[in-house]
Amino acid sequence: EDALRLESVSKTYGERVRVTALDDVSLALPYGTFTAVMGPSGSGKSTLLNTASGLEPADSGRILVGGQQLDTSDETAATRFRRGRIGFVFQAFNLLPTLTVWQNVLLPARIAGSPVAKRHTREVLDRVGLGDRLDHRPAELSGGEQQRVAIARAIVTRPALLFADEPTGALDSARAAEVLTLLGESVREFGQTVVMVTHDPVAAAYADRVLFLADGRIVDELQAPEAAGVA
Ligand code: ADP
Ligand code: ADP
Secondary structure (H helix, E strand, O other), X not given: OOOEEXXXXXXXXXXXXXXXXXXXXXXXXXXXXXXXXXXXXXXXXXXXXHHHOOOXXXXXXXXXXXXXXXXXXXXXXXXXXXXXOXXXXXXXXXXXXXXOHHHHHHHHHHHOOOOOOHHHHHHHHHHOOOOOOOOOOHHHOOHHHHHHHHHHHHHOOOOOEEEEEOOOOOOOHHHHHHHHHHHHHHHHHHOOEEEEEOOOHHHHOOOOEEEEEEOOEEEEEEEOOOOOOOO
């Protein structure tokens, strides 16, 4: 059983002019793997993340998360299904400006009905290097720190699947390295499965598998030597 399976997933946009964003994509991601998705602008990377996570319905095909089929026909049920199983990290951080670091990490899980222990929250914030910034608001943090808050928020419930859309796009290379190391640790230490869209080859090198999309299809892929059992 894989953390994520896509079976012949297709997705088009538009009524008059139809754009094929995903064209018959099949994919299996085992638990505890770190996959990067690369490809030119418009190749379907965001659509892949959005449909695989159930944020957008696919037109055809099947999506299985931990062996269970994702059903987007009922939005409430889909949201409930995602909870605790699927986490997101976006480039734009999406932090709530009026809340502190502590509240930003703790509250979404509480509101979603998956309470996380305060001690565990504290550990996660220490781990991302923000243990001394708990009472600061996002505007008081650098871009890298804000991104680390967003990652802490995404991993605090330890979702089996973590989707990250350009998580390092707004960061300088030192901050990007921190964020990527953190994602790698989530994979190796907690067995989380990470799928990361990136334009940056340096970022992709942290993954153990790199998928290349073009025109809504997976046209190529690379495995890290260890992942392929060569090293
Ligand atoms: P990428 O993330 O690789 O840049 P996207 O998944 O955003 O690619 O887009 C894939 C294709 O689908 C592109 O041609 C894009 O213009 C189109 N597309 C994406 N979202 C929409 C939308 N909401 N409405 C119409 N077309 C869309
Ligand atoms: P970085 O190099 O980490 O991207 P900066 O050079 O902007 O960030 O900030 C250096 C340090 O000063 C960081 O720890 C950051 O959180 C802190 N800092 C920056 N701006 C503020 C602010 N307005 N209030 C409190 N701390 C800040």
